[in-house]
Amino acid sequence: MTAAIDVSGVTRRFGSLRAVDDVSFTVQEGTICGLLGRNGAGKTTLMQLLTGQDFATAGSIAVFGKSPIENASVLQNVCFIKESQKYPEDFKVKHVMKSAPWFFRNWDAEFARQLIDEFRLPLNRRIKKLSRGQLSSVGVIVGLASRAPLTFFDEPYLGLDAVARQLFYDRLLEDYAKHPRTVVLSTHLIDEVSNLLEHVLVIDNGRIIVDDSAENLRGSATAIVGTRTAVDAFVENRSVLHRDTIGGISSATIGTMTAEDRKAAAEAGLELSTVSLQQLIIRKTGTTERENEFSA
């Protein structure tokens, strides 16, 4: 497999703020990769750097093996759907659909028409007059129908209703299966997309704190629940991601468990449950001082 994106030691500084802080990772070609993190973690800045819309303070970025900055051969293969895309004043939905093929050579007008129908988007309405959800669906449709070899969706579905989100997931999977390509998806709705992702990057305070396959991450944390003493005894000498105690009952989130660990836990009367990707990321990016003390 070759890398669609190869980032090495990239930093983007705004004054004293390091929005992206010495980040290195690769995204393999033909995968759906989730870029997850809290508000202000650096997701959008990172995507702007990757699409040549912003300049790194330090480090190197290669997209399909070349720098994306002012590089037509790279950028014509890239589609970046931004959370707040700006359109020319007086643009109508149909104008967006008409101009999209100028930028994306794989543009499938038939597919776009189908999506417009399914998302119930009014072609003749001005972009300015669209609701938040409808504006998001314009981005989703452009992102899907462009079939760019590398597509970034930055929070593509602000304001989209549950039906439209499901439609987006279904069409993305379908079309990705028919036309394999690289997709980077940034979202806060982790539970909804976790099964779609092949690879997961988590960014926090400008740093990549998780870079792993979704499959590995699923098994990487376990919640154990039981009496306080039993839990205390079990987590001794283990790193604890999170700890909750109520009365005599305690729960702890810990890392990967071996079959022997599981047997020992069962014998100690502890209940085990798997931690969802969303919970895992909350645990990893939501640490407060108090919890740090616990896990130290």
Add this chain to the structure above:
Amino acid sequence: MDDSRPIFIQIAEQIENDILSGVLPEESQVPSTNEYAAFYRINPATAGKGVNVLVDTGILYKKRGIGMFVAPGSREKIITVRRERFQAEYVRPLVLEARNLSISTAELTDMITKEGDS
């Protein structure tokens, strides 16, 4: 899909279940990786991994250019493997819980007999 186990294993088990129940008879073609991905709303690579687990164990085989098929004798094979796991996965937890509830072995045997009759 539940969260507690890898998705590709659940896909493999689901296909095995379909073979056991006769939904997928031996020598029949199984749905494509992309069809599984769309149906379960999972990444096609994950679905492919699940199918490959069954190819490796000889439950499915590939006809080049056509697709995946259920291998002859696969039903027997699945039953043998699952029987071996039955005690650890079903009987042991059952006995453990029975013990927690002070259900005697005799009572438990009785319950199983009753359940089997109904």
